[in-house]
Structures are given as structure tokens and as C-alpha cells.
Amino acid sequence: MIFPTSQLSSLEKTFREAEEENEDGFQFPWTADEIDPTLLGPVRFTSTSTVRAALQLARLTADDTVCDLGCGDGRVPILAFSEFGVRHALGIELEDSLVATGNETLRKFQIPGERVTIIQGNVVQLSPTLRESVLSCSVIFIYLLFDKLHLIEPFLFEALQRGARIVSVCFFFKKWGRAALSDDMKCALYTKESVGPSLLCSWSSDAKNPPS
Numbered sequence: 175m176i177f178p179t180s181q182l183s184s185l186e187k188t189f190r191e192a193e194e195e196n197e198d199g200f201q202f203p204w205t206a207d208e209i210d211p212t213l214l215g216p217v218r219f220t221s222t223s224t225v226r227a228a229l230q231l232a233r234l235t236a237d238d239t240v241c242d243l244g245c246g247d248g249r250v251p252i253l254a255f256s257e258f259g260v261r262h263a264l265g266i267e268l269e270d271s272l273v274a275t276g277n278e279t280l281r282k283f284q285i286p287g288e289r290v291t292i293i294q295g296n297v298v299q300l301s302p303t304l305r306e307s308v309l310s311c312s313v314i315f316i317y318l319l320f321d322k323l324h325l326i327e328p329f330l331f332e333a334l335q336r337g338a339r340i341v342s343v344c345f346f347f348k349k350w351g352r353a354a355l356s357d358d359m360k361c362a363l364y365t366k367e368s369v370g371p372s373l374l375c376s377w378s379s380d381a382k383n384p385p386s
């Protein structure tokens with residue numbers, strides 16, 4: 175653990191307050207047609223206990239590099255660093271205001287920019303450099319809507335082939351075998367071994383019709 179307990183409590187308090195504000199009157203849109211078509215998921219934060227469960231499921235260690243695709247207020251990369259001490263954590267988020275919130279938290283808790291980076295970007299239109307950065311991560315975290323997952327499935331499959339573990343909160347891949355589920359069944363872990371080679375076949379033979 176990089177942060178002392180007191181600092182971790184203060185960090186958790188910051189995230190809890192953001193959750194409370196976010197939850198106020200919020201109805202989770204379960205399907206993609208209920209949200210802005212450019213979004214892969216609504217702004218909804220994962221509780222710190224679920225982030226912890228997801229990262230434990232992925233057996234995160236200080237040797238890992240982590241990325242959250244659609245990172246909201248940056249809590250996943252920040253907790254990956256402050257609790258698990260990962261080498262580097264990256265968060266990519268579409269909404270400028272959330273990127274600003276994440277960077278403000280980095281400043282407030284004096285988290286070095288070379289260990290945690292939170293940047294604005296669209297995860298379905300990554301620049302070649304950013305794409306390579308994500309693909310080089312050993313753990314990829316997602317909390318995105320079920321019927322949008324097909325938009326990033328080939329990319330994530332490529333990451334798996336390069337040895338990444340993928341952990342998904344709440345929404346799971348229809349055609350992928352899971353390596354493990356968290357005790358509360360909120361988080362699923364995928365590895366190259368659990369997913370197997372079958373998706374590669376379906377993608378190469380039917381590339382224009384991604385799995386739904």
C-alpha cells in the first residue's frame with residue numbers, strides 16, 4: 175500500500191461524496207438507446223469497495239500497469255496506485271469535466287503524474303500512441319454498457335492476446351469465457367486462456383458483423 179491509512183480514508187471520502195452527488199435522482203440507463211450515442215456508458219461511479227474487489231480479482235500487484243477505459247473521476251487508476259502501488263495507471267475519459275476532477279484529485283493527494291495519468295479521449299477513436307499505451311497495460315478495467323461492449327471487443331481481444339487481464343464491472347461479455355467472478359458476482363475477469371481462440375475465428379470470418 176502506497177498511501178497511509180489516513181490518506182486512503184480521505185481519498186475514499188472524496189470518492190464517496192462524488193458517488194452521493196452522482197446518485198442523486200440518477201436512473202441507470204440499462205440499454206444504449208437510453209444514452210447519448212457517442213457514450214459507451216453513462217457517468218456512474220464504481221464504489222471503492224467494488225473497485226477494490228475488481229482489482230483483487232485481477233490479482234493486481236506493484237508490477238502491473240493499469241488502464242480504465244472510461245475512467246469517470248479517475249478513481250480506478252488512483253486507487254490502483256494508492257492501494258496497490260502499480261507501476262503506472264492510466265485513465266481515459268470522454269468528459270472534460272471528469273478529466274479535470276480526476277486531475278484535481280491527483281493534485282490534492284500529490285500523486286505524481288508519472289505514476290497516474292488521467293487524460294481526455296474517446297476509447298473508440300484512440301490515437302495510435304494511446305492505443306499502444308493501452309495495449310501495453312497488463313490490466314484493463316471497464317464499466318461500460320453491455321450493448322456497447324462489441325465496439326471495443328476486438329480491441330480488448332487484441333489486448334488479451336498480448337497477455338492482459340481484463341476486469342469488467344456489472345456488464346459481461348456474452349461470448350467470452352470468464353477466468354473468475356468476484357464473490358458478489360459484480361466483477362468478471364477475462365484472460366487469454368479463459369476467452370480462448372474462438373473469437374479470433376469469428377472476427378476474421380465475419381469482421382463486418384461484430385458479435386452483439
Ligand SMILES: C[S@@+](CC[C@H](N)C(=O)[O-])C[C@H]1O[C@@H](n2cnc3c(N)ncnc32)[C@H](O)[C@@H]1O
Pocket residue numbers: 212213214215216217218219220242243244245246247249250266267268269272295296297298316317318
Ligand atoms: C459507468 S461510468 C464508469 C466510470 C469509472 N470507470 C468507474 O468505474 O467509476 C462510464 C464512464 O465512461 C465514460 N465514457 C463513455 N463513453 C466513452 C468514450 N467513448 N470514451 C471515453 N470515455 C467514455 C463516461 O463519461 C463515464 O464516465
